[in-house]
Amino acid sequence: MGLESALGEGYFTSRVDTLVNWARSNAAWPMPMGLACCAIEMMAFAGPRYDVSRFGSEVFRFSPRQSDVMIVAGWCSYKMSHAIRRIWDQMPDPKWCIAMGACASTGGMHRCYGVVQGVDNFLPVDAYISGCPPRPDAVIHALMKIQEKIRTEHSVTLDT
Amino acid sequence: MDLTSTLKSSIDKLNEQFPGKIADIYQSSGDTFVRVDADTIVDISRYLKEELRFVYLSDVFGTDRYQSDDRFEVVYNLISLRDRDRLFVKVWLNEESPEVDSVTSVWKAANWFEREVYDMFGIRFRNHPDHRRIYMPEDYSYYPLRKEFPLLGIPGSIELPSTTPESE
Numbered sequence: 107m108g109l110e111s112a113l114g115e116g117y118f119t120s121r122v123d124t125l126v127n128w129a130r131s132n133a134a135w136p137m138p139m140g141l142a143c144c145a146i147e148m149m150a151f152a153g154p155r156y157d158v159s160r161f162g163s164e165v166f167r168f169s170p171r172q173s174d175v176m177i178v179a180g181w182c183s184y185k186m187s188h189a190i191r192r193i194w195d196q197m198p199d200p201k202w203c204i205a206m207g208a209c210a211s212t213g214g215m216h217r218c219y220g221v222v223q224g225v226d227n228f229l230p231v232d233a234y235i236s237g238c239p240p241r242p243d244a245v246i247h248a249l250m251k252i253q254e255k256i257r258t259e260h261s262v263t264l265d266t
Numbered sequence: 267m268d269l270t271s272t273l274k275s276s277i278d279k280l281n282e283q284f285p286g287k288i289a290d291i292y293q294s295s296g297d298t299f300v301r302v303d304a305d306t307i308v309d310i311s312r313y314l315k316e317e318l319r320f321v322y323l324s325d326v327f328g329t330d331r332y333q334s335d336d337r338f339e340v341v342y343n344l345i346s347l348r349d350r351d352r353l354f355v356k357v358w359l360n361e362e363s364p365e366v367d368s369v370t371s372v373w374k375a376a377n378w379f380e381r382e383v384y385d386m387f388g389i390r391f392r393n394h395p396d397h398r399r400i401y402m403p404e405d406y407s408y409y410p411l412r413k414e415f416p417l418l419g420i421p422g423s424i425e426l427p428s429t430t431p432e433s434e
Contacts, residue, residue: 184424185403191427219410219419220401228426 122262130174130200131256132162134249137173137197139190142180144207144239151242163249170196175252177245178225181209181216191228202255204248205231208238272349273298276318283313289358297354304357304366311342311355311372320344320353323369326379328387332413337361338389342369359389368394386411 140148152158152166167173170193182190194203205225208214211234213223225231232255233248269277277300281288287310290301302310314320322345329339336358344353357366368391369376380391381400388409391397398404403424408415 184426188427191429218417219415219424222426223418228429 123260124257126261127257127259130261131253134161134163134174134202134252134256135165135167135172136163137170137176137193138166138168139176139178139193140180141178141182141186142209144179144210147239147242148177148179148206148245151245156242156246158246158249161246161249161253170194171198173197174200175202175204175249176229177204177206178210178229178231179206179239181214182222182225183220184222187222187225187228190225194229200256200259200261202232202252203229204233204235204245204252205229206235206245206248207240208236211236214238269293269298270349270351272346273351273353276314276320276346276349276351276353279318280310280313283317284310297352299354299356301356301358304359307355307357308367308369308372311369314344314353314355315372318346319348320346320351322347323373323375323379324352326369326376326383328383328389328411330387330411330413331358338364338387340366340383340389364389365392366390367392370395385409388412 138145138148150156152164158164163175174197176194176197178190194201205211209216209221210225211231213221215238217223222228233251235244235248237244277291277298280300284302284306287303287306288300289303290299292299323342324345325343327341327343329341331337331339338359338361340357340359342355344355345351346353359366364387366389368380370380371393377394377396378400380394381396381398383389384391384397385399385401386409399406402410406424408420408423410419
């Protein structure tokens with residue numbers, strides 16, 4: 107009835123790494139760090155039109171304990187940076203970070219004393235998205251880049 | 267531009283009530299501005315609110331008139347809901363010790379507005395019930411909207427979070 111009947115008797119070889127990475131990359135739950143207008147596009151990215159559930163990332167977790175990818179969407183002030191870093195520290199490893207939009211990546215048009223000129227000043231960012239705000243497709247692109255990164259990582263075996 | 271009759275009578279009454287305390291009256295961009303003596307701001311405010319019904323303090327903001335004699339300016343944006351009039355009241359303050367009486371005893375809304383002016387310009391408000399910064403960190407030692415303050419701030423003056431978690 108299932109796949110087994112079509113394949114018949116046999117076996118399949120892989121590595122645990124590959125299997126774990128495959129599972130991880132298709133269940134990268136985002137931590138929505140919506141700080142400004144980019145958050146609206148981030149919602150569209152999760153909504154039915156762009157439908158990020160195709161990539162297994164539809165479950166926006168508002169608890170850092172349950173999330174894997176932090177999407178920093180919007181400009182980040184110095185005061186907010188402490189809260190973001192705290193939430194980032196609460197996320198369990200392995201974790202990834204997307205700096206969404208010009209402001210989160212570089213400070214963008216907020217070239218002033220109160221805004222951190224890029225969240226990479228205090229977070230290890232894996233993917234930067236250009237745009238002001240970026241289209242939801244661009245966020246999906248960043249997510250796919252992160253999936254690619256997850257799939258090529260050493261997750262179980264040591265990288266020696 | 268013509269003043270509305272209610273605004274005109276308000277300004278006439280103000281002139282009558284506080285002779286010599288009104289330094290300047292002018293119009294600009296369709297708004298009416300009255301510059302008053304800084305020492306009488308509380309009395310004038312109370313008169314404006316209780317007699318002339320400017321009950322709504324919409325905003326208070328500061329201005330840095332850099333290189334002018336009285337460097338700082340505090341502007342009160344008043345609205346009379348009864349007469350549908352808007353009036354801007356201004357005071358000028360010197361550069362060495364910019365200090366003015368708080369109008370929180372007249373309008374409670376002035377509390378946060380004056381904290382913002384203090385935060386951005388370093389203008390002090392006497393008798394303010396909660397004289398703290400409102401936006402910048404409380405230990406911050408600069409006033410960001412002063413003209414001599416650099417656009418990008420003073421590097422390292424605001425702390426970024428530690429990039430190593432406390433447990434490690």
